[in-house]
Amino acid sequence: MSVAETSDGGQDLAAAVLCIGRQAKAAAALLGRATPEQKNLALRRAAGAVRQRQAEILAANALDMTAARAGRLGNAMLDRLLLDAKRIEAIAKGLEEVAALPDPVGRTLAEWRRPNGLSIARVAVPLGVIAIIYESRPNVTADAGGLCLKAGNAAILRGGSESWHSSRAIHACLVDGLKAAALPATAIQLLPTRDRAAVGLLLGLNDYVDIVVPRGGRSLIERVQRESRIPVLAHLDGNCHVYVHAAADLAMAQAVTLNAKLRRTGVCGAAETLLVDRACAGTHLPALVQALLTAGCEVRGDPPTQAIDARVKPASPADWDTEFLDAVIAVKVVDGLDDAIGHIGRHGSHHTDAIVTDDTAAAEHFLATVDSAVVLHNASTQYADGAEFGMGAEIGIATGRLHARGPVGAEQLTSYKYVVRGNGQCRP
Amino acid sequence: MSVAETSDGGQDLAAAVLCIGRQAKAAAALLGRATPEQKNLALRRAAGAVRQRQAEILAANALDMTAARAGRLGNAMLDRLLLDAKRIEAIAKGLEEVAALPDPVGRTLAEWRRPNGLSIARVAVPLGVIAIIYESRPNVTADAGGLCLKAGNAAILRGGSESWHSSRAIHACLVDGLKAAALPATAIQLLPTRDRAAVGLLLGLNDYVDIVVPRGGRSLIERVQRESRIPVLAHLDGNCHVYVHAAADLAMAQAVTLNAKLRRTGVCGAAETLLVDRACAGTHLPALVQALLTAGCEVRGDPPTQAIDARVKPASPADWDTEFLDAVIAVKVVDGLDDAIGHIGRHGSHHTDAIVTDDTAAAEHFLATVDSAVVLHNASTQYADGAEFGMGAEIGIATGRLHARGPVGAEQLTSYKYVVRGNGQCRP
Numbered sequence: 001m002s003v004a005e006t007s008d009g010g011q012d013l014a015a016a017v018l019c020i021g022r023q024a025k026a027a028a029a030l031l032g033r034a035t036p037e038q039k040n041l042a043l044r045r046a047a048g049a050v051r052q053r054q055a056e057i058l059a060a061n062a063l064d065m066t067a068a069r070a071g072r073l074g075n076a077m078l079d080r081l082l083l084d085a086k087r088i089e090a091i092a093k094g095l096e097e098v099a100a101l102p103d104p105v106g107r108t109l110a111e112w113r114r115p116n117g118l119s120i121a122r123v124a125v126p127l128g129v130i131a132i133i134y135e136s137r138p139n140v141t142a143d144a145g146g147l148c149l150k151a152g153n154a155a156i157l158r159g160g161s162e163s164w165h166s167s168r169a170i171h172a173c174l175v176d177g178l179k180a181a182a183l184p185a186t187a188i189q190l191l192p193t194r195d196r197a198a199v200g201l202l203l204g205l206n207d208y209v210d211i212v213v214p215r216g217g218r219s220l221i222e223r224v225q226r227e228s229r230i231p232v233l234a235h236l237d238g239n240c241h242v243y244v245h246a247a248a249d250l251a252m253a254q255a256v257t258l259n260a261k262l263r264r265t266g267v268c269g270a271a272e273t274l275l276v277d278r279a280c281a282g283t284h285l286p287a288l289v290q291a292l293l294t295a296g297c298e299v300r301g302d303p304p305t306q307a308i309d310a311r312v313k314p315a316s317p318a319d320w321d322t323e324f325l326d327a328v329i330a331v332k333v334v335d336g337l338d339d340a341i342g343h344i345g346r347h348g349s350h351h352t353d354a355i356v357t358d359d360t361a362a363a364e365h366f367l368a369t370v371d372s373a374v375v376l377h378n379a380s381t382q383y384a385d386g387a388e389f390g391m392g393a394e395i396g397i398a399t400g401r402l403h404a405r406g407p408v409g410a411e412q413l414t415s416y417k418y419v420v421r422g423n424g425q426c427r428p
Numbered sequence: 429m430s431v432a433e434t435s436d437g438g439q440d441l442a443a444a445v446l447c448i449g450r451q452a453k454a455a456a457a458l459l460g461r462a463t464p465e466q467k468n469l470a471l472r473r474a475a476g477a478v479r480q481r482q483a484e485i486l487a488a489n490a491l492d493m494t495a496a497r498a499g500r501l502g503n504a505m506l507d508r509l510l511l512d513a514k515r516i517e518a519i520a521k522g523l524e525e526v527a528a529l530p531d532p533v534g535r536t537l538a539e540w541r542r543p544n545g546l547s548i549a550r551v552a553v554p555l556g557v558i559a560i561i562y563e564s565r566p567n568v569t570a571d572a573g574g575l576c577l578k579a580g581n582a583a584i585l586r587g588g589s590e591s592w593h594s595s596r597a598i599h600a601c602l603v604d605g606l607k608a609a610a611l612p613a614t615a616i617q618l619l620p621t622r623d624r625a626a627v628g629l630l631l632g633l634n635d636y637v638d639i640v641v642p643r644g645g646r647s648l649i650e651r652v653q654r655e656s657r658i659p660v661l662a663h664l665d666g667n668c669h670v671y672v673h674a675a676a677d678l679a680m681a682q683a684v685t686l687n688a689k690l691r692r693t694g695v696c697g698a699a700e701t702l703l704v705d706r707a708c709a710g711t712h713l714p715a716l717v718q719a720l721l722t723a724g725c726e727v728r729g730d731p732p733t734q735a736i737d738a739r740v741k742p743a744s745p746a747d748w749d750t751e752f753l754d755a756v757i758a759v760k761v762v763d764g765l766d767d768a769i770g771h772i773g774r775h776g777s778h779h780t781d782a783i784v785t786d787d788t789a790a791a792e793h794f795l796a797t798v799d800s801a802v803v804l805h806n807a808s809t810q811y812a813d814g815a816e817f818g819m820g821a822e823i824g825i826a827t828g829r830l831h832a833r834g835p836v837g838a839e840q841l842t843s844y845k846y847v848v849r850g851n852g853q854c855r856p
Contacts, residue, residue, distance in 0.1 A: 114816070118807055120817060127829050211830060225657065229654065231659065231828065249852075263854070263855055363849075367847050371553070372845065373846065375846070376848040376849075378850045378852050379546055382854075382855040383850075383853065383855055388546075389548060389846070390542055390548075400659065401556055401638050402555070402638075402661070402830060403830040403831040415830070416833055417799075417800065417801055417802070417833060418802045421804075422804065424684065426691070427811055
């Protein structure tokens, strides 16, 4: 029974959330000392439980889907929410992949000896208790819980209310795994209520929660940043650019642009603006615009781009700052490398930006100067992804500058401490 | 002329602080591209200016000292505030030492190649704009400004109002250095007002400031954590422990305890509580307590400790949680390693804790289990210091778990980005 079902008011809810915080803190102390084998056993057993309980998970998801359809959720949201046998298998596989990663805890990150004989080592340790607040996709329950566990952190999960039943069913599998590995069931907790007030209470648990990771739309993230006294690892929007430089190979520019924009339009690494250098606009711009239009992408362009095809709509000033997350792209002709870099600096979101060029010097200048978490030369922005980086999985792409920047995987969910070994040294 | 002197109200102050934020952001963009040689020249020229302007700095400090004496500041505070020829030379040397450090920007932190041919590098970049809010010691102006510059960050400094004239005189030397190296004078700005309202305005500059570093007492840090929407790198108190284990060498235990407590009592790495294992209390406790008393340290003990000497005062429950920052120590007998670790977990501040023992297994268990930024075996807690770690200088000891933990030097004042090089890769 959920708190929402039993609660007679705010006081019960506050007590329940506080209890979750305390349990997480206690679990974190135990998890920090868990062996890699124990954590990996829990992850593999959880994967097994996901497969075994497939029918249960599908039934829970059906409840969510029915409610979502009744609530007139859009098709994109419905698709994010939907689970089927293939997606459930992907969830199980994801947990097994996290189990197969090297253990991020206990790594010696640096080690040196001082003239006085002291040996100093910087050693990775868990962050502690991580609260993750996310939206509709139920698989995040497994991804986030699994990554936190791998890095020795206790997790408090707060999924979207649309995915309430699905998340609960998946969470039950994670608890199965924890129990099978003799780890505390409270190592991964799901907030037992859909009450929105619980999020506010969670953000006030600064004595128990070490870090909050909001994963979702801008309004969620801004609310968390505003309300939280706990440090926030934010994942903001990706207003990503592809810049086709004067020395770009046209075929490559076309392939990279189409992939960056259209492979999946709903991911944060999808390109939203195409910048084409005036020096190659004569040859490249028409081909790029035609390719985008042919592929079914709406093009909103500056005047030179509008001149290419009647289907090109005029770009409004707001378009340069918009994360469309749809088959829409803004296109602009720029006056060389520095103009492109300037545009990205003014309008980008410091997430992911790419240059296409055969000129290595221009590429290196772009890579060094554009201030984004991920900068690419001759590759699609859609590679901004923890799995594609070889990190196994990710909680998201961090756009802040403190702690982790870019894809956040298990390694990024650790802190460190200094271990100093001496033979009686006293400071002069 | 300062804003406080010209201002006719809050609006002018708000406009002035906003302008400082904008200037810092613009300077940060230039600093991020400055060469190591340029930054080091600025640091060395600033050191030269400090030496050359010694008389000016001393005259400014005399103004601060007069006001402080009139304001009846305590002797410890007066000593922190005082500058003399030796301290001014130390400030100049500190800047030269920072210049001599390896450049932390542009380091390749990790590099790998993916099966699809993409090369991925994690490269250190500046954090951006750093606001540092500190208390009385005027040398922090040079230390903090210099470290920020070394790491390519723009700095906004807010010193204690007691050190107003001294900080302005030292700041002028930093500006001399910046100008000599053709770097923007706005790369290191000092808030031009003693008005306390300016701190609140600074904490609201979330569009311009990337990180706030409060350095001072608990009330300052808590205010910053409460008010700031900018991420905070906090330096909280150091309630540090020395645990004398059953297998400790008595002479080493004595030397380490005296050094940890008394070398300097006002630093955050000073020990505040001594834990002695019951198994060696018969031999070690009397010797340790007598040594502390003889050295002029007040001892507040549990009943077994009180039984040693009539001068031992009874420890109150609050003493286990207190950072005395004075020649006072709390002493307690514990029942073995786990009891000691438990006490440190409940009462410590996750700053710095040491074990003295000849038993390597016990030491390793302590080092692995105690959850503090710095853990030491057979060495004094007073080694918790950036210079002693070989980091050249430090802004302080971070006690949070995000980003840097422990001593914060130039390297810790960087973020990173991912640089991805391809040959046309598109994501399947």
